[in-house]
Amino acid sequence: MSLIHPTAIIDPAAQLDSSVKVGAYTVIGPHVRIGAGSTIGPHCVIDGRTTIGQDNRIAQFNSIGGAPQDMKYAGEPTELVIGDRNAVHEFCTFNLGTVQDEGVTRIGNDNWIMAYVHIAHDVRMGSHAVLANNATLAGHVHVGDWAVVGGLTGVHQFVKIGAHAMIGFQAHVAQDVPPFITVDGNPLSARAVNVVGLRRREYSAERIGVIKQMHKLLYRSSMTLEQAVAAIGDLRTQQGGNADSDIEVMLSFLAAATRGIVR
Known part of the structure; x- marks a missing residue:
């Protein structure tokens, strides 16, 4: 007492x-x-x-x-x-x-x-x-492990934020934010892979390389979301170990997304 x-x-x-x-x-x-x-x-x-x-x-x-x-x-x-x-x-x-x-x-x-x-x-x-x-x-709202949400940011109801994602300052988050991705701005836009965060968590260069491939398929190709998901799934035949687990994290998130992802 x-x-x-x-x-x-x-x-x-x-x-x-x-x-x-x-x-x-x-x-x-x-x-x-x-x-x-x-x-x-x-x-x-x-x-x-x-x-x-x-x-x-x-x-x-x-x-x-x-x-x-x-x-x-x-x-x-x-x-x-x-x-x-x-x-x-x-x-x-x-x-x-x-x-x-x-x-x-x-x-x-x-x-x-x-x-x-x-x-x-x-x-x-x-x-x-x-x-x-x-x-x-x-x-x-669902927030994944190791995610970072910046100051003065508002997250809309039912939004999902993936593991290792990073949301910048004063963002308006009304769509789901995939794992590993950095987003900011208003309207919100996907910017890049959260490389700094992943390196701090001792992700290898090989794992980060695979995550960059997923980012490129989602955001730097002319594919529809459905096509990008299929292409990300195809990466599993080319990788192994922890890289495969990162691919599964992304695919599971995209399958569960209900508000559409930030594009």
């Missing part, structure tokens, strides 16, 4: 590991569970059926587990699930899910979430992603 500031208000039914630190004037509701090693800063409100994993760092002035900003929400027992080792900076808002989807807003592990970020109902966010200041994810 010495780790919990005396001004914090924690419902007796909340489940906090004994190692959790809670700052001054924070309010934690009855259905909240927080894992070992996590730190909650002062002046936070954590409510709803919210599960927070281990070793998270949640800074001051955050609203976590609030009701969805969806007029259809009628108080159903939906959830917010946050993984491990996430850094959440100031003034962020994370909402519960809705029964119109799976009923869960889900955030993975090792994400870096900067100030004033909004994560709406039913978002599915992977791991190792970065959301810069004032990034806004509308309902039902």
